[in-house]
Amino acid sequence: MNTVTQTLASLLSRPILEDDRARAATLLLDWTGCAVAGRAEPAGVKIAATFAGETGQCTRIGGASASAQMAALHNGCLGNVLEMDDVDKRAVLHAAPTVIPAALAMAEHVKTDRESLLNSIVVGYEATIRVGRAVGPGHYAFWHNTATCGPFGAAAAACYLLPGSDLVSALGLAGTQAAGLWQTRHEPDSMAKQLHAGHAAQVGVQSALLSAQGFQGPRTILEGEQGFFAALCPGADARDVLFEQESWLLHETSLKPYAACRHAHPAIDAALMADDDGGDIIVRTYADALKFCDRPDPDRVIAAKFSLQHAVAVALDKGVPDLSDFEQDAVLRHALTRRRIRVLEDADFNAAYPAHYGASVEVGGQLFTATDALGDPEVPMHETQVRDKATTLMTHGGMTRTAAETLIQEALGGTLDAYCKALP
Secondary structure: OOHHHHHHHHHHOOOOOOHHHHHHHHHHHHHHHHHHHHHOOOHHHHHHHHOOOOOOEOOOOOOOEEHHHHHHHHHHHHHHOOOOOOOOOOOOOOOOHHHHHHHHHHHHHHHHOHHHHHHHHHHHHHHHHHHHHOOHHHHHHOOOOHHHHHHHHHHHHHHOOOOOOOOOHHHHHHHHHHOHHHHHHHHHOOOHHHHHHHHHHHHHHHHHHHHHHHOOOOOOOOOOOOHHHHHHOOOOOOHHHOOOOOHHHHHOOOOOOOOOOOOHHHHHHHOOOOOOOOOOOEEEOOOOHHHHOOOOOOOOHHHHOOOHHHHHHHHHHHHHOOOHHHOOHHHHOOOHHHHEEEEEEEEHHHHHOOOOHHHEEEEEEEEEEOOOOOOOOOOOOOHHHHHHHHHOOOHHOOOOHHHHHHHHHHHHHHHHHHHHHOOO
């Protein structure tokens, strides 16, 4: 009888079609913009400086080349810096900054082609999201799902590309290294959240490389009596990883239009429908949004990105938020509106979560509601919006508009070599 991990591995071997690769290309573009922008931020600069002495044949965005493992670590950290990376709302995780850096590093390591890279992204998303959807709220209460579930997808993506690798063994090696605690969110100076993503990507590449050498990992890492679910997922069942699904799960991934925590996005969308009358403002949403984003007085950039009050104040004061609206001067600029905002937990939004991220904003006695956030499969971003977001992020990261447009074209339809050469 197969273990859960072996069955998961078999689920990752089904056919990949052209529309699956097209979706993978869109997600590659979205991650690329996030990572290019992240390199120019303080955390990105520190990451590049830390690994400045590394050498190898794999691309590091904003830095010299490095080994596959170090490129995955470096690029994985960058993609999460600005909080604009994609999200699976049911798994409550960001697949891109763990899966794509691992896939890209391994693709360069083995010198494969673009189609294989895109296929590996499809497979990696599937593994990460399946594990993430199964871990349950008891896990998410303390553990950052991107960090803990990301290694499984990174390993799956890397193994897809690496001849001689053992996927089941690599999943075991990846799972035994899963880590990443939410304490980082309580300390605004901490940059550990970015390290979570980079570490997961590196672990995936490392696990694949080790498995190719016959280095064995635990083959019951998910369901074992001292395995991942028993240790980290109270009340959850490892067999829930194996749910039935016709299409590849990357089609259900949400893209983020705003540079804030995804939990703040439905409130932003609701606020954009309203006109501020200068009176009291009431925001109602689900419990996790309050747990992570109830910050009435954010005192720095990262706190502003995780503040429902600030996000709603920006939307009411000026309209659609852009990158600059979460910088330090904007935190001060929207203080007066922020102080009029009260946030409340809502039973209906709780009942719909996490299948639907919803919020309402009440202004002047009028109620405005977003049952899903822009960028969700129910309210998808238009292709033009995705490209515009990428252009904004890339130019924010120091690229010229012409260079950004070239990189966008290569991400969506070029060769792997041309894409890597277009990266800054």
